[in-house]
Amino acid sequence: MAKIDDIMKMTGFSRTAVSKALNDKDDISEATKKIIRDAARELNYIPNINARNLRSKNNNVIALIISSPSAESEKTNTLYPLLMGVNKAMAAQQYELALYIIDSKDQAAKSYVAFCRERNVKGAILVGIKTDDDYIKQLKNSEIPYVLIDVDIRGTDHMNVVKIDDVTAAFEATEHLIDHNHKNIAFINGGKTATVAIDRWEGYQKALAEHGLPLQHDYVKIADFSEEKAYAVTKALFKQHPELTAVFCASDLMALGTMKALDDLELDVPRDVSVVGFDDIPLASYVKPALTTINQSFFEKGNKAADLIASLLKESQDKKIITLPHKLMRRNSVAHNKRSA
Amino acid sequence: MAKIDDIMKMTGFSRTAVSKALNDKDDISEATKKIIRDAARELNYIPNINARNLRSKNNNVIALIISSPSAESEKTNTLYPLLMGVNKAMAAQQYELALYIIDSKDQAAKSYVAFCRERNVKGAILVGIKTDDDYIKQLKNSEIPYVLIDVDIRGTDHMNVVKIDDVTAAFEATEHLIDHNHKNIAFINGGKTATVAIDRWEGYQKALAEHGLPLQHDYVKIADFSEEKAYAVTKALFKQHPELTAVFCASDLMALGTMKALDDLELDVPRDVSVVGFDDIPLASYVKPALTTINQSFFEKGNKAADLIASLLKESQDKKIITLPHKLMRRNSVAHNKRSA
DNA sequence: CTGAAAGCGCTTACAG
DNA sequence: CTGAAAGCGCTTACAG
Numbered sequence: 142m143a144k145i146d147d148i149m150k151m152t153g154f155s156r157t158a159v160s161k162a163l164n165d166k167d168d169i170s171e172a173t174k175k176i177i178r179d180a181a182r183e184l185n186y187i188p189n190i191n192a193r194n195l196r197s198k199n200n201n202v203i204a205l206i207i208s209s210p211s212a213e214s215e216k217t218n219t220l221y222p223l224l225m226g227v228n229k230a231m232a233a234q235q236y237e238l239a240l241y242i243i244d245s246k247d248q249a250a251k252s253y254v255a256f257c258r259e260r261n262v263k264g265a266i267l268v269g270i271k272t273d274d275d276y277i278k279q280l281k282n283s284e285i286p287y288v289l290i291d292v293d294i295r296g297t298d299h300m301n302v303v304k305i306d307d308v309t310a311a312f313e314a315t316e317h318l319i320d321h322n323h324k325n326i327a328f329i330n331g332g333k334t335a336t337v338a339i340d341r342w343e344g345y346q347k348a349l350a351e352h353g354l355p356l357q358h359d360y361v362k363i364a365d366f367s368e369e370k371a372y373a374v375t376k377a378l379f380k381q382h383p384e385l386t387a388v389f390c391a392s393d394l395m396a397l398g399t400m401k402a403l404d405d406l407e408l409d410v411p412r413d414v415s416v417v418g419f420d421d422i423p424l425a426s427y428v429k430p431a432l433t434t435i436n437q438s439f440f441e442k443g444n445k446a447a448d449l450i451a452s453l454l455k456e457s458q459d460k461k462i463i464t465l466p467h468k469l470m471r472r473n474s475v476a477h478n479k480r481s482a
Numbered sequence: 483m484a485k486i487d488d489i490m491k492m493t494g495f496s497r498t499a500v501s502k503a504l505n506d507k508d509d510i511s512e513a514t515k516k517i518i519r520d521a522a523r524e525l526n527y528i529p530n531i532n533a534r535n536l537r538s539k540n541n542n543v544i545a546l547i548i549s550s551p552s553a554e555s556e557k558t559n560t561l562y563p564l565l566m567g568v569n570k571a572m573a574a575q576q577y578e579l580a581l582y583i584i585d586s587k588d589q590a591a592k593s594y595v596a597f598c599r600e601r602n603v604k605g606a607i608l609v610g611i612k613t614d615d616d617y618i619k620q621l622k623n624s625e626i627p628y629v630l631i632d633v634d635i636r637g638t639d640h641m642n643v644v645k646i647d648d649v650t651a652a653f654e655a656t657e658h659l660i661d662h663n664h665k666n667i668a669f670i671n672g673g674k675t676a677t678v679a680i681d682r683w684e685g686y687q688k689a690l691a692e693h694g695l696p697l698q699h700d701y702v703k704i705a706d707f708s709e710e711k712a713y714a715v716t717k718a719l720f721k722q723h724p725e726l727t728a729v730f731c732a733s734d735l736m737a738l739g740t741m742k743a744l745d746d747l748e749l750d751v752p753r754d755v756s757v758v759g760f761d762d763i764p765l766a767s768y769v770k771p772a773l774t775t776i777n778q779s780f781f782e783k784g785n786k787a788a789d790l791i792a793s794l795l796k797e798s799q800d801k802k803i804i805t806l807p808h809k810l811m812r813r814n815s816v817a818h819n820k821r822s823a
Numbered sequence: 824c825t826g827a828a829a830g831c832g833c834t835t836a837c838a839g
Numbered sequence: 840c841t842g843a844a845a846g847c848g849c850t851t852a853c854a855g
Contacts, residue, residue: 142599144832155842160834170840190600191536192832196847199834200532216764221562228583240581242569258483259531397768423557427738429770485848496826501850511824533848537831540850 143184151180163188194261202237203450204262205443206253208269216368217394217422219439220268223290226443227266234451254283264450266290266443286453288446292336301453303446303463307337310435310467311344312351314417315389317433317469319352322478323387323415326354327378329399330391331366341391341419360385364395371398379406379414386414386478393418393425393434400428400474411476421470430473437467484525492521504529535602544572544791545580545603546784547594549610557709558735558763560780561609564631567784568607575792577604595624605791607631607784627794629787633677642794642801644787646808648678651776652685653692654810655758656730658774660693663819664728664756667695668719670740671732672707682732682760701726705736712739720747720755727755727819734759734766734775741769741815752817762811771814778808 148159154177161169162177163186180186194200205227207220224240231238241256257265265287267280280287288301318326328345331338342361349356362378364370371390375398379385390396396418400410408414410430418425421436445463452458489500495518502510503518504527521527535541546568548561565581572579582597598606606628608621621628629642659667669686672679683702690697703719705711712731716739720726731737737759741751749755751771759766762777786804793799 145834146832156833157835157842157844158840161841164834168840173840187596187599189536189602189832191532191541191602192847193834194847195530195532195536195849196832196834198847215559215563218556218559218562218764221559221565222556224562224565225583228581232583238581240569240579242566242573255528258528261530261532423559424765424768427765427769486850487848497849498826498828498851499824502825505850509824514824530848533831534850535831536833537848537850539831 142189143181143186144189145186147184148177148180148186151184152176198261200237200261200263201235202239202260202262203231203447204239204241204253204257204265206241206243206256206265206267208243208267216397216424217392217420219420219422222438222440223268223443226440226445227447228443230444230447230451234447236447236451252279254279254285257283257285264288264454266446266450267292286450288449288453290442290446301449301461303442303449303465304336305437305442305465305467307340308344308347310419310437310469311341311389311391312348313344313469314419314435315345315348316352317471317475318387318389318415318417319348319354321387321415321475324354324478325357325360325382325385326387326389327360327362327375327382327385328389328391329362329364329371329374329378329395331395332363335366338391345389364390364398366392366395368394368398368401371395372402373398375399375402376406379403379408386480387416387475388414389417391419393420393422393432396432396434396474397424397428400432411474415475415478417475425470426472433472433475434470435467436470437465441465483530484522484527485530486527488525489518489521489527492525493517539602541578541602541604542576543578543580543601543603544788545582545594545598545606547582547584547597547606547608549584549608557738557765558733558761560761560763563779563781564609564784567781567786568788569784571785571788571792575788577788577792593620595620595626598624598626605629605795607787607791608633627791629791629794631783631787642790642803644783644790644804644806645677646778646806648681649685649688651760651778651808651810652682652730652732653689654685655760655776656686656689657693658810658812658816659728659730659756659758660689660695662728662756662816665695665819666698666701666723666726667728667730668701668703668716668723668726669730669732670703670705670712670715670719670736672736673704676707679732686730705731705739707733707736709735709739709742712736713743714739716740716743717747720744720749727821728757728816729755730758732760734761734763734773737773737775737815738765738769741773752815756816756819758816766811767813774813774816775811776808777811778806782806 145156145159149156159177162174228238241253265285268290270292291304292302330342346356362374364374388399390399396416399416403410403414410416418432418434421434425432425434486497486500490497500518503515569579582594606626609631611633632645633643671683687697703715705715729740731740737757740757744751744755751757759773759775762775766773766775
């Protein structure tokens, strides 16, 4: 491995001159730069990034911290586009990406704050954090700027967040069902602590309230964003409450489980029961009937989060909430309810 | 940020003692270690990884290099499980993962060899390389050990490779069709240079030959692993060759396009035409009719590749080819051909 | 078992 | 425009 000193010996210039030329500084003549660059090329010189970062403290690395990825099914596939979105923005801005995946088990092993400080990470993007996670506290105590994806803005005193308006999206999804004359609408939610779950739950309630429909707590179930649990929950729900004519699921994956349960119950979607999902994963449009759902772009989430952290590092600014658009995709899993109330 | 010198001053031990205690070396008394560790905890000390790596040259980083990820649709989602597989093995072995994503456009910008040498990467895993890529040459010239995922073993004089037996898998897929009395079987391939495409093409030919079926070059088309192109190609194919009763697609994504085209042509799958895919992506089992296809695990590919590179670094050994299992998933897109020849 | 000293490969004031 | 020197925060022979 060629080093700066090798170029120095080869060209006769000082170590300083070589370093400056290689970094294209102003105070070196073009002639000198050319000689040095040629020598560097000839020697196949590649700078040692550890030495550079140690000395200059200028390493441009941003961490993407993915929490509990195993919670995400391969079927959902939201993290991959998100990663691509982050990567695209990072590459464009000359930042380097450090990936840190927190598996549920080794959470105790090492904190991601240590991870970031060890390698002098300048900023972090966090995905998959729940509102009751310790991690949020860890973050606040660290000096590292960060942006959170899909984290609620309430009670988090001004953090940088990229999200969609989950409340409104869930409101629209529920209202879409109400508009199709559904009155007994079940809600299958992902959990109680995930921010998106909390928000979607709020949107569901709002829509019912606004249209004068009573909130039946019996119609609301938690299925942990799991297809299998949604399947089980749906079966139980419809056995107990045959008056239900529609289900709003807080994720497409759960909607898939719900549709399967309905099928096993010999309830036709959408003739007997209407279903709305959330996320618009690829599967949603391929399933039969194609699933009506809320579309959001995970690529954009990653991309905007990376842009935000980059701009935060350039100029310190006030904490910022970026709300990305969502869209109700009307497909074939919702029909007009003809049952009499 | 606390440094070793701070602990040194706080405890009165030398810099050497502190460093050794923190790294749990043998030649430090337990009593001293305890004092130093306590001080480190109190000072919230976190080692600077750049300094450590610069000095010790012992950085345990392995690069995962993903080439042309945009070629992969979000629908396919093979890279995410692969990344998880790599990550799991790396974490278990105390290696750190450096992710390098080569987008088609910035291929010229910086070579991944420079990327690896800059940060003193010890080994690399490469995905998405095609047999005609420059990258393979770059690799050979570098001193960095590497393992390739899904690269052919022919003409690559003994590289480390993790793959499935694509030839046999394609053979089985084609034979499955032949076993169902199909004689006119189209083959829609991904490309000509991707290794998996070359291998699957060979498997298709072998199956025909073994069963005494003629190879009709008109029945073979390239659709670049694209759903849209497979759609177009299938339409053209069946307009020109109504005698076709089956299609083997070299990827599930293309099979999706083919099924859509068949549907538009008012050809029923599997009644009129049988279809077999490849990969067993999540969509395959959800589509109606559920797609018969070849299952392979991308998580395992990543996991085994990471294990292999780790063992390569521990003890130099002969180049190794790891062949992972595949499995024909019989679902509902294949039926017995009743048309007379 | 402990410590003084050198050095990993760079960048950056500072002086000229 | 160029160079001599110091130092980033560690680890590691070496000596005791």
